[in-house]
């Protein structure tokens with residue numbers, strides 16, 4: 001398969017990207033606040049590039065589910081950190097339909113329940129948990145890259161803590177009202193003023209709690225910002241693909 005176009009800088013197609021990734025592997029880190037479109041964009045990119053997809057928020061959600069299931073106090077930092085180390089978490093990295101299990105129980109749907117959203121801040125602001133998560137998440141990304149494939153991971157601290165050396169690092173931002181509308185539509189299937197206000201309060205509180213432990217509103221050095229406000233999903237995907245091509249070109253030229 002030809003990878004000449006990639007090395008030349010000419011337009012590239014999917015097969016050429018796949019071939020390049022098989023040769024050099026790839027890690028892509030996407031951060032951004034709630035409702036920025038990270039999950040949708042990351043799943044499409046994983047699918048088009050033929051690489052894995054890691055929803056790191058789902059890992060925090062799974063731990064929250066486990067802590068509640070075990071009857072632990074979510075604010076007991078040591079007990080929760082110990083629970084993380086004992087949790088038997090399995091995930092597939094399927095881009096369109098990722099599934100999660102804790103032990104034998106499939107928790108794919110359960111982790112989206114409102115009771116999880118209400119408690120998750122205790123888990124995501126626990127620094128011992130964050131350190132455990134970062135190690136787990138980085139391992140998964142690096143293993144995939146070493147196997148001649150790759151991983152796109154999305155979250156709040158992937159570009160900064162989990163994988164600051166990722167091949168492509170993007171901070172995905174969007175206008176606050178656009179984010180709220182997207183999240184409300186996801187949760188309620190409509191954007192009525194009543195639902196918008198409920199989600200506004202939830203998202204604001206969670207973002208404030210999360211911002212105390214990770215910076216995901218301003219780019220770290222070397223991180224590219226993509227603002228999805230006026231771009232639409234395909235526009236964002238195209239912007240990230242351009243960064244992917246640039247990175248692959250650079251690394252193929254060195255090989």
Ligand code: DC
Nearest residue numbers: 056057058060124155156157206210
């Ligand atoms: O993206 P999400 O809504 O599924 O994330 C769930 C929670 O976990 C949210 O409060 C942000 C937090 N989170 C985090 O602190 N760091 C990550 N890398 C991913 C998610």
